Amino acid sequence: MPPVIAIQGLTKTYKTGRQALKQLDLEIRKGEIFALLGPNGAGKTTMISIVCGIVTPTSGTILADGHDIQSDYRAARAKIGLVPQELTTDAFETVWATVTFSRGLFGKPPNPAHIERILRDLSLWDKKDAKIMTLSGGMKRRVMIAKALSHEPDILFLDEPTAGVDVELRRDMWALVRRLRDRGVTIILTTHYIEEAEEMADRVGVILEGELILVETTADLMRKLGRKTLTLNLQEPLAALPAELAEWPLELKNGGCELEYVFDSHAEKTGVPSLLRRLSDLGVGFKDLNTRQRSLEDIFVSLVHRDREEEAA
Template sequence: MQPAISIRDLSKTYESGFQALKNVNLDIGHGEIFALLGPNGAGKTTLISIICGIVKASTGTVTADGHDIITDYRAARSKIGLVPQELTTDAFETVWATVSFSRGLFGHSANPAHIEQVLRDLSLWEKRDAKIMTLSGGMKRRVMIAKALSHEPRILFLDEPTAGVDVELRRDMWELVRRLREGGVTVILTTHYIEEAEEMADRVGVIRKGEIILVEEKRELMRKLGQKQLTLQLQNPITVVPTELAEYRLTLSEDGEEITYTYDTQSERTGITSLLQGLSERGIRFKDLQTRQSSLEDIFVSLVREQA
């Protein structure tokens, strides 16, 4: 099956000479939640803007649901919904009017039942007759999402959708995205809240300085690159780690009461078993232990530092 989004050799250089994207190649499948992560200025918004027809690429091709975004732009754009970072709505219109108008822009006939369902899903139904200017920032963000969903897109871009909004909206967004995915909608998410990607994404892409440096299934990424830490609280402090245990690269706390072993998932079983046996043979006993696993944020930070 053809991907929902297919990007080939995509580059963008602005008139100033700044190269925002460099030979990006990426496929995103139907019904997938894809998280695009990267530091500020990495090229996330430029990439989304090109796919959505807002910015023109310097070189390369992009198809959306099989439609070329240049030669078949009307069909391609009709498949896409975009929630941009900026809040751009008509302050003097009502919620119902602005969402219904957005549907009409794509040539769709009126469908009050669909608009009502979208507003209910976003907890906006009670505000349907309120003017945009009277809404809170979080409610305005919900309206932006409703506008993007008004024409029933098959591909939805969420560019920092929960930036500066409350926890309740963030949770509502997560639930809505899951329901959309269940309905076959492809969701591409950029976010500074990496816990969102960790919570929702099927795959993760990392972009830095305009280049895609990694694309991986989230679970596989965390399995391969994630690390775990085992911290042992000792019954009696020690002053130095025995040289026979040097291969484990243990970290000893300043007070000598804790040692920490950092390991990956592949060496988890044999490493811990042999370490505990080695400690026991040298009369080092522990009274408590705790473990910690790397988060997606830890992996992201290490990847960007490594590329830098």
Template structure:
């Protein structure tokens, strides 16, 4: 069972807006290790969905199962209307996958390997489309170079070009920014946004949480093989985000007056500051009430500043939350 914020549609919930439907997926490897536990997930058509989780959480296994590369121990996956087990070729043709590593013939040219990937999915030759991909990824000048002669960043660009070669409706990016230069990262995200605008569904895993915060429409967090939250990014930030108001005092205090004991206040900076913590859902009119209460008790402040949790803070709190505490 999900450990918190279960916002996963029931199996009977079917919609033309759902392009990937994962139902009851389990994966147990030889030796008994369970990599995935009863995963249910809907990916909406045309969205950017970020799947976050620590190393070993099951992200790559789940992507492998959806793409038909890894066989699930139980459960089903439907991609763009096709069951990945019963109608593998049609399902796989709708998916482009950018893996973490490049596995291709080192002696092939960039043009040849990208064109070959298109042909693997039964697509007719389209030199104009291949040229556009290579230009978009700043690979056009490298089109005749062999893969073995490329830098690591250029090889990653080739991975993306190969994944896009057959014009998929679903694009998986498995840790696409790991170890790449800033220029490629910016190029890649420009392309991702352009693809989404054209209707392509993007699913990405990433260690760069700030990218998920900037790019994603929805966030899924997986930990120890369990999908523990799936939520719209804005809703997740609002539900689980914490805010703090720090008031720098004119005079230090050693303890709070008894009349302020019910406020979630913490004395900081050797008595020269008060920190007020509250949920993002809390009405911020409470701040005005707090300031009035401080004035009533003769506590004056000379400065105040506010801050709120980032997606990374929320991610860390979810992953490290004790299971029994969130049941």
């Protein structure tokens, strides 16, 4: 199956000379949730804005469901819905009117049943006759999502969709994303809540200073780079590590009261059981143990720092 979004050789250089995107290549599959991560100013919003037809690229080609976004822009944009970071909507219109109007902008015939379904999904139905200016920030965010879905797009971009919103909206937002994915809609999101990307995304891309430095499935990324830490609370402090434990990368902490073992998924089945057996043979007892999985946020931070250190070198 061809990718629903195909980006080749995408660059963007502004008149100031700043190069926001550098030869970016990316393919996104139909029906997946793709998380684009990167620090502020990395190029995430620029890439999204180009695909959605808001910003003109300097070079490169982009196909949205087979339609070139420049030469066949009407068909391409009809496939795409965008929820931007900024809340931009007509303050004096009602919720119903502004969502209905957004559908008409794409040449879609009126469909009150579809608009009602969207508003109910987003807990906006009881606000359908309220003017936008009277809504809270979270409700306005819901309206932006409703507008993006009004024309039934096959591709949905969510640019920091849950930034600054309450827990209830965040939960509703991700429930809606799952339902859309189940219907075959492709979701591309940027987020500062990296734990959400870890939970929701099928694949993750990391962008830094306009370059895509990594694209992996979330599972593969966690398996390759998601190290675990085993901490043993010892019954008696150790002054030093016994020589018999030299094959494990162990570290004594908290005055010798804790023993820490950092390992990857490949070592989990063999490293931990054999370590515990060796400790038992040596008469080293422990009162408690716990493990901590390295998060996607930890991986993201290490990737960004590593890339910057390599560039500086």
